[in-house]
Amino acid sequence: xxxxxxxxxxxxxxxxxxxxxxxxxxxxxxxxxxxxxxxxxxxxxxxxxxxxxxxxxxxxxxxxxxxxxxxxxxxxxxxxxxxxxxxx
Amino acid sequence: xxxxxxxxxxxxxxxxxxxxxxxxxxxxxxxxxxxxxxxxxxxxxxxxxxxxxxxxxxxxxxxxxxxxxxxxxxxxxxxxxxxxxxxxxxxxxxxxxxxxxxxxxxxxxxxxxxxxxxxxxxxxxxxxxxxxxxxxxxxxxxxxxxxxxxxxxxxxxxxxxxxxxxxxxxxxxxxxxxxxxxxxxxxxxxxxxxxxxxxxxxxxxxxxxxxxxxxxxxxxxxxxxxxxxxxxxxxxxxxxxxxxxxxxxxxxxxxxxxxxxxxxxxxxxxxxxxxxxxxxxxxxxxxxxxxxxxxxxxxxxxxxxxxxxxxxxxxxxxxxxxxxxxxxxxxxxxxxxxxxxxxxxxxxxxxxxxxxxxxxxxxxxxxxxxxxxxxxxxxxxxxxxxxxxxxxxxxxxxxxxxxxxxxxxxxxxxxxxxxxxxxxxxxxxxxxxxxxxxxxxxxxxxxxxxxxxxxxxxxxxxxxxxxxxxxxxxxxxxxxxxxxxxxxxxxxxxxxxxxxxxxxxxxxxxxxxxxxxxxxxxxxxxxxxxxxxxxxxxxxxxxxxxxxxxxxxxxxxxxxxxxxxxxxxxxxxxxxxxxxxxxxxxxxxxxxxxxxxxxxxxxxx
Numbered sequence: 001x002x003x004x005x006x007x008x009x010x011x012x013x014x015x016x017x018x019x020x021x022x023x024x025x026x027x028x029x030x031x032x033x034x035x036x037x038x039x040x041x042x043x044x045x046x047x048x049x050x051x052x053x054x055x056x057x058x059x060x061x062x063x064x065x066x067x068x069x070x071x072x073x074x075x076x077x078x079x080x081x082x083x084x085x086x087x088x
Numbered sequence: 089x090x091x092x093x094x095x096x097x098x099x100x101x102x103x104x105x106x107x108x109x110x111x112x113x114x115x116x117x118x119x120x121x122x123x124x125x126x127x128x129x130x131x132x133x134x135x136x137x138x139x140x141x142x143x144x145x146x147x148x149x150x151x152x153x154x155x156x157x158x159x160x161x162x163x164x165x166x167x168x169x170x171x172x173x174x175x176x177x178x179x180x181x182x183x184x185x186x187x188x189x190x191x192x193x194x195x196x197x198x199x200x201x202x203x204x205x206x207x208x209x210x211x212x213x214x215x216x217x218x219x220x221x222x223x224x225x226x227x228x229x230x231x232x233x234x235x236x237x238x239x240x241x242x243x244x245x246x247x248x249x250x251x252x253x254x255x256x257x258x259x260x261x262x263x264x265x266x267x268x269x270x271x272x273x274x275x276x277x278x279x280x281x282x283x284x285x286x287x288x289x290x291x292x293x294x295x296x297x298x299x300x301x302x303x304x305x306x307x308x309x310x311x312x313x314x315x316x317x318x319x320x321x322x323x324x325x326x327x328x329x330x331x332x333x334x335x336x337x338x339x340x341x342x343x344x345x346x347x348x349x350x351x352x353x354x355x356x357x358x359x360x361x362x363x364x365x366x367x368x369x370x371x372x373x374x375x376x377x378x379x380x381x382x383x384x385x386x387x388x389x390x391x392x393x394x395x396x397x398x399x400x401x402x403x404x405x406x407x408x409x410x411x412x413x414x415x416x417x418x419x420x421x422x423x424x425x426x427x428x429x430x431x432x433x434x435x436x437x438x439x440x441x442x443x444x445x446x447x448x449x450x451x452x453x454x455x456x457x458x459x460x461x462x463x464x465x466x467x468x469x470x471x472x473x474x475x476x477x478x479x480x481x482x483x484x485x486x487x488x489x490x491x492x493x494x495x496x497x498x499x500x501x502x503x504x505x506x507x508x509x510x511x512x513x514x515x516x517x518x519x520x521x522x523x524x525x526x527x528x529x530x531x532x533x534x535x536x537x538x539x540x541x542x543x544x545x546x547x548x549x550x551x552x553x554x555x556x557x558x559x560x561x562x563x564x565x566x567x568x569x570x571x572x573x574x575x576x577x578x579x580x581x582x583x584x585x586x587x588x589x590x591x592x593x594x595x596x597x598x599x600x601x602x603x604x605x606x607x608x609x610x611x612x613x614x615x616x617x618x619x620x621x622x623x624x625x626x627x628x629x630x631x632x633x634x635x636x637x638x639x640x641x642x643x644x645x646x647x648x649x650x651x652x653x654x655x656x657x658x659x660x661x662x663x664x665x666x667x668x669x670x671x672x673x674x675x676x677x678x679x680x681x682x683x684x685x686x687x688x689x690x691x692x693x
Contacts, residue, residue: 024669024670027670027671028674030668030670031668031670034596034598035598035601056688057609059688060609060612060688061605063687064601064604064605064608064676067676067680067684068604068675068676069674071676071680072670075673
């Protein structure tokens with residue numbers, strides 16, 4: 001394990017707030033990756049669909065996933081920079 | 089009949105004993121104080137088992153060796169194998185641990201309980217134990233009067249320990265005084281017959297006192313004062329081991345098949361261990377002497393040697409029975425098969441699960457799922473679509489709906505009374521019977537599960553309203569209105585099957601985010617359907633009476649869908665521990681979904 005990662009783990013061990021933030025950061029980062037993959041897959045599928053109703057449905061789903069990603073990114077920014085949230 | 093005469097008989101025997109022997113009175117009081125101390129200890133530990141112990145139990149029992157270690161450690165700390173057995177039966181009944189894990193814990197508990205003999209033999213009999221007891225009782229009582237739950241718990245534990253020590257003190261005093269008047273050792277029965285007799289006495293004493301600890305302490309104090317011989321004491325300890333299984337067997341009466349299997353496994357282990365110890369008594373005694381010499385225990389320190397023997401024969405039992413855990417589990421499942429579950433009776437609300445917050449919550453969650461299963465049946469019958477096509481939409485569904493009509497042959501009210509309301513009432517009754525105090529997290533979860541059940545009931549009420557016009561219009565010659573109601577039936581099926589998809593979705597499929605899509609679809613469909621109705625009136629394809637019926641029923645459909653979705657969110661998402669907090673947090677709220685809907689509507693224009 002690298003020094004930086006080890007120091008981070010030690011800090012998280014002693015500071016429960018930091019531990020929770022670290023866990024939240026990891027969960028959000030993983031979720032955002034999966035959402036990005038999902039959004040890309042759906043966008044690629046758009047080209048192969050001809051039925052207008054199906055296209056309409058798929059576009060709505062893409063918008064939902066996009067909105068979820070946007071919300072997740074905003075949450076991740078707050079987790080990584082909690083002071084910005086306090087100042088705001 | 090037997091139960092009615094048992095207590096008065098015990099009272100009579102004790103009263104006679106107190107009358108003829110003041111020393112017996114002191115010994116009996118010592119036992120009573122000791123048992124009271126154990127109850128106080130249990131109450132104290134229960135305060136702290138509101139979540140921590142259960143969480144540890146869930147995650148440290150996925151291997152047999154882990155569950156064995158768990159049993160050893162917790163029983164050594166709590167000094168009560170009965171408490172651990174009852175917690176294990178509760179968890180097993182609620183389906184939170186496997187039978188194999190439960191068996192491992194019980195085996196470990198048998199080994200952990202031997203630490204009690206060591207504590208009494210090494211410490212309890214050698215010091216003026218009452219002097220330690222008194223300050224414990226004073227401080228413990230003061231803490232019990234505090235408001236804080238944790239301080240109260242510590243108070244009960246301190247008082248428990250104090251009473252334990254005081255009980256040992258009185259038992260010691262009683263036996264020492266008895267020495268002057270009576271030498272029980274004169275009446276000792278020797279040989280194998282003697283071993284069996286004392287084994288039986290140990291078993292009976294443990295059954296009556298409901299505590300192998302109490303029997304063991306009584307044995308140790310009697311042995312240290314010379315009232316019983318060394319070999320008699322060993323046989324008493326073996327008998328106490330068998331007698332302690334009675335607690336588990338009594339506990340399993342209110343448990344399901346899993347609990348009963350565990351109680352049987354406990355009995356099998358202790359019985360086998362006792363048999364092995366009796367048969368191999370002489371070699372075991374030689375081994376005890378060797379180990380005692382190694383540990384520096386004096387040859388005549390029979391109390392310490394009893395502690396060594398107690399640990400040794402239980403350890404032997406674990407070594408013999410551990411390899412047999414898997415085949416034993418399979419044999420138990422065959423011997424006590426699962427009962428065919430009834431759709432009418434609660435399946436998971438066993439009294440054995442009500443003792444602890446986690447097991448009670450899990451039982452309520454599972455029973456809620458049972459109600460959901462029955463709700464699917466009700467929905468399928470209400471719209472006259474086979475259940476298998478409701479839970480999994482397939483190509484035949486459109487045809488099924490087109491070719492069928494909804495009739496009034498299905499008695500929805502009766503179905504609701506028998507298979508929904510009865511179970512819902514049972515859940516409410518179960519929650520109210522819980523005597524522990526819920527911690528914040530668990531009481532929140534139970535509150536939401538109660539709401540989830542209410543959501544299903546509300547969804548059913550909407551289906552009931554829908555059915556009235558569905559029955560009327562699916563039989564009409566006007567194909568337009570029949571098509572509209574067939575579309576409603578299709579929508580009902582789509583909502584129910586979407587919820588089943590969420591239920592069985594893996595974490596990788598991100599079920600909490602699927603709910604956002606379904607919510608948006610329900611809202612869009614509601615708006616589109618209402619626009620269609622307006623167009624149908626304008627085109628004179630339906631009359632105004634049909635239009636009003638349709639609009640009302642579309643509203644009932646919307647309410648039905650949203651109630652079921654709320655239920656799904658509570659049961660399958662909010663309290664699904666497999667899903668990450670992040671996934672639950674990025675779910676879109678009503679405003680965010682409305683913004684997406686509005687954007688699409690303006691693009692469509």
